[in-house]
Amino acid sequence: MPVALEIVSPERLLLSRDVDMVVVPGTDGDLGILPGHAMLVTSLRGGLVDIYEGNRVTDRFFVTGGFAEVTESRCSVLADEIIRQADIDVSEAQAKLLEAKAAFDAADVHDADAYREASDKLISAQAMVDSATV
Template identity: 60%
Template sequence: MTVALEIISPERLLLARPVSMVVIPGTEGDLGVLPGHSQMITSLRGGLIDLYEDEKLVDRFFVSGGFAQITEERCTVLADAIVKLAELDPLKAADELAAAEAAWREADEADEAGWRAASDRLITAQARVDAVSAQNA
């Protein structure tokens, strides 16, 4: 049995194919989606989406955030931004992390929305650097 996986970015349908399992970075932790999964909608944090076929990891993507809708037969990922893991640039990821750290340090905690945006940016930038490190490990 398989799960029908669709990954949609703001620009286009990036991927539509059956997989044995997909692991997505939910905001409350990673979720492994297998056929027959309970229905749910979850928000995504920055992190890796792993695609499996016959218990073998076949593809990896970095997602900056978004949402996923899961049913017994389907997993639809609506990504804010997504890129194949192999296409991540380590230098750009490091620069983005440095900029996000600076913005977070300068954020005013009294401005809840601004502080939250700076925190989210920092979390995503750190996840991007971690993903690059995982790729090179």
């Protein structure tokens, strides 16, 4: 029994197919979604979405954040931004990391929302660089 997976970006539906398992980068850790999984909604951190067919990863996507909604038979990934891992440009990712570090260093620690946003962008940018070299 497969899991019906949908990956959606703000622009379009990127993927809709049955898979054996999907692993998403939840904010509290990676989540492996198999058929029969408990229902949940989780926010996503920057990281890789791994799609399994059989015992091997068949596709990998990098997400900057978003949400995943899981039922017993379906997983919907609603990504803020998404790119195939193979399409990550390492130099562009490193430039984004430098930009995110500068923004984080300049963030006002007394403005909790601005500081959290800068922190999230820094974590996502570092994850993108790390993902490009996996």
